[in-house]
Amino acid sequence: MGSAAPHVYAPLPLDPETFTAESRSVIDFLDGYYRDVESYPVRPDAEPGRLRTLLPDAPPEHGDPVDVILEDVRRHIVPGLTHWQSPNFFAYYPMNASTAGFAGEMLSTGLNVVPFVWAASPAATELEGVVVDWMCKLVGLPDRFLFSGGGGGVLHGSTCEAVVCTLVAARDRALSRLGHEGILRLVVYASDQSHSTFQKGARIIGIPPCNFRVIPTSAASGYGLTVDSLCSVVDADVANGLVPLYLCGTVGTTGLGAVDPVRQLGEVARRYGMWLHVDAAYAGSALICPEFRDCIDGAELADSVSMNPHKWFLTNMDCCCLWVASPAVLTSALSSNPEYLNSISQGGGAEVVDYKDWQIALSRPFRAMKLWVVLRRYGAAGMRAYIRRHVEMAEWFERTVRADQRFEVVAPRRFSLVTFRLRPRYEGEQHAVDTMNRKLLVAVNASGRAFMTHFVVDNKFVIRMAVGGAMTQMRHVRDAWELVKEKAKEVGALSTEC
């Protein structure tokens, strides 16, 4: 038997005493990590390939105790991480971790049930139905997205998956009319601010790449999609014999946090028979506060809506809510009925939800547990207070940038993202200013004291300050502003102050 000589005992993988002792070691490790993370460089100064030189070429033949493994994590892995849970992480959109999100994930991971069909774990399927309905009400979506309203929701791992599934649903509904060769005539519409996942999703499902339309936006509409620019493109396509299929609207775009006019897009979508998907991946969390609710006005005209609790809703990776107005359109495109999954006993049957038919994969984790624990632990009021704290910090940052005439805010802040840059001092300085802002951002990030990312709009290089870390407090935001000013001086931008 070679390497498996008789003296090698098979592990007892779920022995409760070992489980508890080793899990407590991991908890202690994470306790220490959360205490220390603020002191780490937010982004490591890592050379590509460094970790591979530190680890062996092959897995060990014999196992190590958990403490040895945790020590290797501490020495080799932690120094090469970008610390998304650092209070000084202001990049991309932050992905919140929380004690409740962690607890929910532990329960889900520990129970390790796989609710692909109802019978494979009834309570896991049903909790998912309950929790997506709760979230639907909390973000203020119309009743038609509730199970009781004829719609329904599902938890995916990412917006991209939600987009692929809704694109497939829209496509197959259209092809049932057009025949499969109609796929060459289908067109998908997004704005130049929409997430790249729409273009990738359309490509994945077989839409000809030349049939993906990127509609320009501008500062005049706050970088939201306008009906006029949309309709002129759609009309031209229709005149050319193409078939408008799917329109993406966004509440809180990735680059600038812009908001498309949902009601107007819905009216256009209905007129042309298009599927409207509203992507509220980031800003969907803010919709739980009534003061942001107007951003989703007109959602009753949408076919589907998605938002990511794993971004700004204290739900550790990964968790994306997708709601659809017509589950049958989704499931008729995504269902499969292999014999090995058929239920042979009483119960179940037509009235239950089999979530395998609402997603790409067959297998699926018990994500509902995680989101349910977050909602139970913090409550709606706690979550609103949490969101508002971030928005207030971003308001302060925006106000402070505006008050400093060397800087400018590029797009109006709606939620917790501030887009800003050093301002050109005269016409024609644009290129030099871009270089200066680029250097500024490199210097800020190289300091290790904060991590921000950038965007380019109207050919301007823009720095994004995305407030939203679970541990971020006002002092971190103040420190970030001091850091920006300090580095701006170092890279020379402020050497000749106006």
Added chain:
Amino acid sequence: MGSAAPHVYAPLPLDPETFTAESRSVIDFLDGYYRDVESYPVRPDAEPGRLRTLLPDAPPEHGDPVDVILEDVRRHIVPGLTHWQSPNFFAYYPMNASTAGFAGEMLSTGLNVVPFVWAASPAATELEGVVVDWMCKLVGLPDRFLFSGGGGGVLHGSTCEAVVCTLVAARDRALSRLGHEGILRLVVYASDQSHSTFQKGARIIGIPPCNFRVIPTSAASGYGLTVDSLCSVVDADVANGLVPLYLCGTVGTTGLGAVDPVRQLGEVARRYGMWLHVDAAYAGSALICPEFRDCIDGAELADSVSMNPHKWFLTNMDCCCLWVASPAVLTSALSSNPEYLNSISQGGGAEVVDYKDWQIALSRPFRAMKLWVVLRRYGAAGMRAYIRRHVEMAEWFERTVRADQRFEVVAPRRFSLVTFRLRPRYEGEQHAVDTMNRKLLVAVNASGRAFMTHFVVDNKFVIRMAVGGAMTQMRHVRDAWELVKEKAKEVGALSTEC
């Protein structure tokens, strides 16, 4: 401010003391669960919709302490779960949980980093590269699937995702030659034993449903795909002007655990210019034992291979290894380069892996940590011993069934799945025997003392006994056999013994 009156404090979601205290409560809960799970009915006697009647219609306005939440889990949710970690779970293919898999998931969930591009967490990306290389060597794949051999691997959440990604890669490589209208001529091949995910995946990526070929297998080849039956279908398609695109081979099919002849399929695939994907979702774990290595002979002719550590490799949900021989074909089909992800600093660049271009979604969890901890904790020898223990238990069950002339083994056991049924006593009894076996399975499952599922092959209803739970010991397998005999008697099958 309505519901968010000033007295509501925002949660401090990662306060280390709270984190540790509440996480320990969850560990204690799971400790108790693992101690008790054997005593629970494996599959609940649940009425559809029960959980919804127990929970409120809307999320709570104010949060609850963690102990209150855990008590609700205990009272309302646990009784409605199908207990995948019960030692008496023999259904589908078991999904192993383990202390190490749990520890790895806790680390991943606690750190909550998102390695979509290298710069977003260098060590997380690099650990993934290391661990897929380790697994590649461990299961005995050829060097061409290693990064150092020009190939490479990625961790997905499911086989389905791996299949969609490789289908898209194969499709776009073909369409670059044929033009997009060529999509109507592309054909995907699988056997009648292949997983339903291939048909679903082909549909998702826009292959005309009429261009998905299901090639029959039979007992004569152990339900493996034969070259003759494959080639006759492919030749007919080519003669009709269609383009063979993608062939699916399986090592360890879902229904029966059958194995397709990988080398022969590879030769056919090369001859017709098809992409060959080898799906070893379940049995891939067994390939770490040299005695099973012949099942993957010829893998150097494949374009991609996948296996699921979340099934039989002690890695809690979810984790699927995908290896490709040519990463460039994959990434050219799946890459996107939005401005907000471009790296502006030194380092990074062309030589790093950006895993967003190896998968459907942009965001992704740090799955590498989980699989790395499993390999570190148990070692290759420990994992082999673990796999062999399950195989030995299945061998015993198979031998015991064969020794009882009232039963028959339907397909030869290769790994840890035994497919069996009550045997017809005379020609023409087929329908009655199917009914009897169906009743037998319902009775076994209704007892709560074991949970098995079924399959249908050659019009025979077959019971599947899939050994592979993390806590399953020989006594559970013996008990399952006693249960089968007892229930067979109850449903009358054995009332007139031969």
